Amino acid sequence: MPFPDCQSRKAMHSNTEQKPCPTRDAGNRLRAAGLRPTRQRVALAGLLFSKGDRHLTAEELHGEAVIANVPVSLATVYNTLHQFTDAGMLRVLAIESSKTYFDTNVSDHQHFYLEGENKVMDIPDGDMSVNGLPQLPEGMEIAHIDVVIRLRRKRS
């Protein structure tokens, strides 16, 4: 297990506030999303959601799992990320055709993408608005607007 089991007998029976615990939090998050908290899902959700808002690929999460001694294949990581996405826990970012980024922040927000460094950053809330939208085809509504502003370092 990548994280120690935080649910000690003492903690369960006391009324004191519980300390942050990636394993317990991941289990709760999975149950809330309607997913069975299997060992692998708990371990991967623990890695994904214990470090704030992030954007990462299946390969990157697999690398973290290897470091954390979570025995899991890249294919399983990929499948699990898509299960999390279907359950509304993650959002897929279509930035590069060769790479799929998964965003732990599922709220409506836009992104900077640093070309050449494969880095995705959130655009701060309220820093951007989208104007001049086209007329939508009949019977359609906007599900989501994805804006990616691609950056490169200034040449000095």
Ligand SMILES: [Zn+2]
């Ligand atoms: Zn984001």
